[in-house]
Amino acid sequence: MASFVPTPGGHAIASWAFRSLRRCDRARPPLRINLTMPSEPTETDTAVTDDRVGPMGTADVGTAVAATPDDVLFVRSADAAFQVVTLSANGERVQVRDGVETAPAGARVLSGPPAIGGGPVTVVCSTKSGQGRASTVYRDAVGPLLRALDVAHTVVETTSAEHVAEIARGLGTGPQTLVVLSGDTSVHELINNVEAGDTLRLCVIPTGSGNALLTSLGATVRSAVAALVFGTVRPLSAFSVVLPPGTREAQPETETTPYRVLPPVAEPVQVYALVVASWAIHAALVGDSDTPEYRKLGNARFAKAAQENLARNEPWRGSIAYTPVGGGPAETVPGTEHSYVLLTGISSLEPGFVVAPDAVPLSGRFWFVHMGFLPGDEIMEVLMKAYKGGEHVHDPRTFYKEVDGLEVTVAAGEPDRMRRWCVDGRIFVSGEGAPVRVLKGGPTVRGRPVELLA
Template sequence: MESNLTEAPALLSQIQDGDVRTKVIFTYSRSGSDPKLKYQCVNGNESAIDGKDIIGVFPTPRQRLTHKVVFVVNPEKQGDHPDIKSITAIGLPIDFLQDYESTFPVGIDSEGPPHDIFIHIIISTLSGTGKAKDFYNRAIKPVLSYLPLQENQYILHYTQSEKSVTELTAHTILPRANEGTRQRIIILSGDGGIVDIINSLLSAPHRGKYRPPELTILPLGTGNALAHSIGITNDNTFGLASLIRGHAKPLPLFKASFSPGARLLVDEANSEEELATDPDSGKPTLYGAVVCSWGMHAGLVGDSDTTEYRKHGAERFRMAAKEALFPADGSAPHTYKAKVSVLKKDAASNEESWAPIPRNEHMYVLATLVSNLEKSFTISPASKPLGGQLRLVHFGPMAGEEVMRVMGLAYQAGQHVNDPAVGYEDIEGLCVEFEGREEDARWRRICIDGKIIRVEKDGWVEVRKEERPVIDVVFLV
């Protein structure tokens, strides 16, 4: 349906692009997958702005019916950040305003105070290939300038160590959340920065007034699994549309409990650290929002977490996979040995029970809450954004070529789950018990959202969904 509903008479509708003002007639169609704002000049010339390029529409203070439309130009030519432009428009269609107007939580009058909200911007300087700081200066700062938000109304944090995000969250964000204060965190990082925030928010008990902070993700990491899975990268705005127009919804989490000797590997696996202990169970615990894996996936994430590999961006995962699947000595890939059990819920009775996977040797065991581990790597095609269902993808030992074929199908919209060699099921929990079956610690590595935990010879990991509300994530509904 086409509409040119404006509060202003159509003849008063105008576009101002730079110094040039033109009378136009706007039309906007919501239907179809490709909405566009079209505007036609009196001489009949028509232009359009593609919905996928629009970052947001901002009211202009004290000028009735006047808005700034901020959008990305030349999306096909983008490098590390978008080329951003704005035009001033008078008399935009109401449907268009409803779809694209900023929802960013600050006052709409530049002279008024912002809503009672703390805004933190976290720039994770070493995430991905180290582009977060540049992205902030070239993309985020210019876009925030369209909001009635002074620079002193948000706090900018640059990470200085791998502990920066955890410490900021524990010392500043968690105490305010416990006081019931509304907070918005804008993080420029990959999944690692997010998992640090989540674990830090769960590092101390929550008070009754606890208010989950709202998290906006700008995907500046390598895999960016969560951002891709909730649709933040579905348009041409690099996540800026979600920043300006997103809504906050609870982020589903899982809890991984470990045997007492489990250790977090840090500093390219040259050092190890104890995990936080869950106050109720006394067990070492790590929370995640993306993935818990053991076997090939955990191995390649762990092997490729070095400065040298990181220079290659997401390609590092494929490089490490090739080395694992085709060892230099010509041997077959490792077959992973442990008892793997899944927790299932009976649909009729709602009762839960554990059942072992009938296989002693494994290649790939991966439980996930999300659909994509990279933009085009769809590990769990049935997973919906923030759907909350934990799903298991698993298969047994195979030749390197066969693993490449199956994993290649994941790049074709997740078709691997239809392959007879692959198990794919809804689960409530996962348990991996080593029972002394793996001598070499290398094969006892578990991956939680990119972090690597090494479990002892007779150790184990158990994953269950975490039901407490901890953090909301901002995305385009």
């Protein structure tokens, strides 16, 4: 199959756009939505045995270190004393104290190797992700922690939009462990550029503007840093989108390249996704907001893209069939006019926007969310219910179902803007004459097992 080089995108843009439109369009009748973001999840400690640990699995009580158990990430024996490692509430600062005579009360004890292993580890700081925090979080938290754990590692700071893909292609085929400080885009770039080979283990510290995968796992910067020590490994089950010959990718403007639409490919293209694949209005919002004329508007482009697409009141035409869970004959979605077509394996595209409330990240299962043709104000009305814990899935205008696959054939003669697909924020204009297929994930990505430490 042909391949594309991934470029940055924003799969959460559509949910931001609807929310931004609601904020700025005060002429509309107000939809009373609770947009309070969820609080940071509480981490649960598991007692670990150590020869200096009391009967309840906690270190002996002492007063030599002025730190509470909530601040202490772990303690471990070091000769005749303790090493005490603390982690700030936001996860962006680690402090290491050696030679402590008495451990803090209730501190978690590390008696064996950390979850990340002993190295070698490659740390990738995506310098353009989000607000550019990756390098700072490495300097103040991840780096000190890895050094305290005696984990051999090298650090790579990205210098261009293509750098993460280049790193992935240069990994080789042997076992690899990467700590990636970034958003979802960099993880997408990594898995779509690795070679077939031995296991690739990823630990993602969510420092990007879109952290949907980690958000759905309930992870924060703090819990992701802590996972380097006490995390668990799970297969990273990515689903895939197979686009037909004639497909073109729209690549957004970067520091070194202008906005461009690549030439059509002659063979089918398989793109792996961790977060979302969509057609219709979700893809239209993401695609429009990344074009040069919209980017000139700054953050206001998201609301403008939403407003203009909703105002058109036009359907996306095509036929849709899905594969039921467990296989069996494909089932056809009634009608040929659609407004919202989205597949995802995670619950939330951003904090608070619960698009698939039953989705369990990394489970290998994925969910289909569909709306037939609706006027723009009704689309917005339904989608705003996603901010109420995913109530939109109970709206009779929404079709919501776990599936094993999906096949969409866009109607012949539809213009390019109605043929756009969003795959983890990347925009593709699908080729004509053949369907786009979305396939359930398996144990490998591009012939390589991929694991997530979280």
